[in-house]
Every structure is written in C-alpha cells, then in structure tokens.
Amino acid sequence: MKGFFSRIKLNTIHAKLLGTYLMLTAFGTSLLAGYILWSFADYFMRMRQVDLDNWTGALSESVADALTEKDINRVQLLVKRYGAPQNVTLRVFTQEGKLIATSDPKLDSQVKDWDRVPGMRVALQNRVDQGIAKGVLSNQDRLYIARPIERNGQFLGVLRMSMTLEQFQRQFARVFWSVLGTLGITILLCAFISSRFARSLAKPIEIMQHFAIRLGGGHFGDKLTIHENNELDQLAAELNRMSERLASLDQERRVFLANVSHELRTPISNVQVTVDALKGGAYEEPELRDRFFLTIDSEIKRLARLIHDLLDLGRLEAGVTKLEQQIIPLGGLINRAVNAIEPRMQTARISLEVKVENLPIEADPERLLQAILNLLDNAIKHSPPNSQVLISGYSKGKQAIIQIQDQGKGIKENDLPRIFEQFYTTDPSRKSSGNGLGLAITKRIIAAHQGSITASSIPNQGATFTIYLPLKG
Structure with missing residues (x-):
C-alpha cells in the first residue's frame, strides 16, 4: 500500500511538471501563432487599402477630366475598363449622389438609396472614407474606399471602389490551418520532449524517495548515486x-x-x-x-x-541539563576539587602539586567540578604509590588551560583516540572499579561549556589531560 501511494505521488510530480511545461508551451506557441496570423491579416489589409487609395487617386484624376468636359461616355468607359464585377466594383456618382457609371450595372440597378451605402455620406461631404463593410446587396465582406472627385477646388462627384475579400479569406484560411497544424505538431513535439524532461527530473526524486524509505526502515549505510550536476x-x-x-x-x-x-x-x-x-x-x-x-x-x-x-x-x-553559569575564579574551583579528593590521595600515598592562576571563567561550578574530579579520580586509579599528580592552570590568548598530569604507566597509543568513548576502558578484563563513563561524561561537560579536552601520554611516564575553556572578559 505504501508503494502504491508512493507511485501516485511520483506520478503526480511527473504529471504536474509535464502539465506545467505543456501549458507554457501551448501558451507561448499560441501567442506566437496568434501574433503571426494577426500580423499577416493586418499587413494584407493595409496593403489593400494602400492599393485602393492609389488606384482611386489615379482614377479620380481621369474621371475629373471627363466630368469637367461633361463626357459621360468616357467616364463609363473608364469604369468598365478598371472595374471587374467578380472582384472589384467601381462606381462614379454626381455631387448629388446620383449614380452615373458602374462596373456592375445589373447589381446596382437594384439599389434604391445610395446614401445608405457605407462611405457615401462621408464622401458627399467632400471627405475620404474607407474601411470594411458588407457588399451592397450581399453578405460578403468587402474592402471599400469612397473618394470625392475634385478639380480646381470644385466638388464634381464621388468615386467609390470596393474589393471582395473572399480570395483573401480563402488564402487566410489556408494559412490559418497551416499555422494551426504546425502549432499542433509543435505542441506534440514539445509534449514528447517535456515528458522526457519531466521524467528525468522525477526519476532522481523517485530514487531519493526509495532511498529515504529504506533509511526509515533501518537500512543505514546505503549509498545513493545521482549524476545530475545540479x-x-x-x-x-x-x-x-x-x-x-x-x-x-x-x-x-x-x-x-x-x-x-x-x-x-x-x-x-x-x-x-x-x-x-x-x-x-x-x-x-x-x-x-x-x-x-x-x-x-x-x-x-x-x-x-x-x-x-x-x-x-x-x-x-540530550541537552536536557541546563548549566547554571556564573563567573568564578579558577583557583577557587581547583581548591574545592583538591579538598574533596585529598583524603583518597593520602590513602593511596599520592602527593599533589597545584600551580593554578586565579583566572576568571564563566561556568557551572558544580558541573565543572564534577569533570575535574573525574579526571583526578582517573589519575589516582592509574598512579603508583609515592608518585605525584600535578594540576596547573594558566591562560593562553583568550583561553584558560587546565592540565592534570600523573606519573602512572600512561595510555597506550592505540587507546588514546578512544578513551573518551562510552564504556571504553584500557583494562580489557574490566577488573578495575571504573565503568568507562567518567571520561565520556567529562568530555560532554567541557563541550557544554564551549570548551574542549585532549589527552596525551608518554609510556611509563604518565598521562596528561588538558582542558581548554574560554576566558571571561
């Protein structure tokens, strides 16, 4: 059941990554395709408008010549020559709005009111008007321009030209479906690439999840290898x-x-x-x-x-024990330790020499006393009768240094790295009274005071334990 839910979660990660990539890809490509189509349509319309403007500008001059000479036949000839009923419709009106020439007389004979035709009212007011509108008697979209005909400041009439957009719409439809097909292929290709990419991201996560599950199951020490360079x-x-x-x-x-x-x-x-x-x-x-x-x-x-x-x-x-820190003189703390241990040392016939400077340190006096007593107890256990234990204390830089040196057999070189471990004793038979916890407790007390402890030894000359504590002030 746990494996089932793990696969669901991983599949969800893969699906979310894949969905995100696809949405970004679809949005970006759709935006680009829309911009391309809009740019294409806008460019075509502007070019056609420019063409209509140029054509009507040139034709209006010729028509103006004919109207000035009142040569209506010539006007009709020009309209028939440049008009094409299927694609381009060309009309000429008088200044009153009366139709006098058209390239599509059959259609225009059905029109009763030319004022309602787009562009006519504006053109009859001696202004150019152009745009897109439905055909005069059809629902086809057409591009038109209505231009006043002038000569020497005199308003002679109106020239209106319109062009069907059917051919453009067919071309645009082909372009649209081509772009849409390309967009679909691009999205499919991106979906394939995104799926591979999302899987490449999800796979290491899956491996790490299985690894974490094994750790949770107690399989410690396993090695996880992932080569992703990230x-x-x-x-x-x-x-x-x-x-x-x-x-x-x-x-x-x-x-x-x-x-x-x-x-x-x-x-x-x-x-x-x-x-x-x-x-x-x-x-x-x-x-x-x-x-x-x-x-x-x-x-x-x-x-x-x-x-x-x-x-x-x-x-x-566990860090449960809280230190009751206070500023204490190092000399006074060592004197307390000496007074506590002196009866045992006399019984064991071991002398004690103390050379301690009265340095100010911030510590929990009872805990630090416990650590020093543990070291002195260890020195007594390993010192022969009629030997001496030396306690010295001095400052070095910003540290107070306490050394406890005995004259026993010393500590073997292979035992030195392990003497602060729990239950570790230098006596394999464990016949001594110690349980191997004293030095471990001492090390943790010193560490709690932001200090450290080391041990050194010379064979048959004794061992030296050195405590480093931060000085106050």
Missing part, C-alpha cells in the same frame, strides 16, 4: 552523509546497549549468586555471611553508580 547532486550528497551518520549512530547504539547489558548483568549476577549462597546455608556462618553482605553492598553501590552515570550522560547528550 541541486539534486547536493541533496544526494546530504542524504549519503545522513545515511553514514545514521549508520554510525546505529552502531554506537548497538555497542552502547551491549555495554550497558554487560555492565548491568555483572553486578546483578554477582548479587544473585551471593543471595543464592546465603539461601543455601552460608547465612549460618557469620564470617562468610558478613563477607557476602559486603559483596552485595559493593555490587549494589556499583550498580547505583552505573545507573547514575548513565542518567547523567543521557541528560548531557
């Missing part, structure tokens, strides 16, 4: 980066769950075994019972510490 390439690259990131996060999630399961299973199993032993009779022996109770207490504290660290790490990663 924004779709950039989108494909972003999807590939997202796929790689999701694959990495999924792997981290699996490792995290495996580590959590392992860390939780061990203390719970120890408690279960101890409880079973107590039920089996070990409770009757006081010495054995006390040792078993100590084991249960130790494992429960270890379990509580693990759960607390997991919750703390989860809140830091």
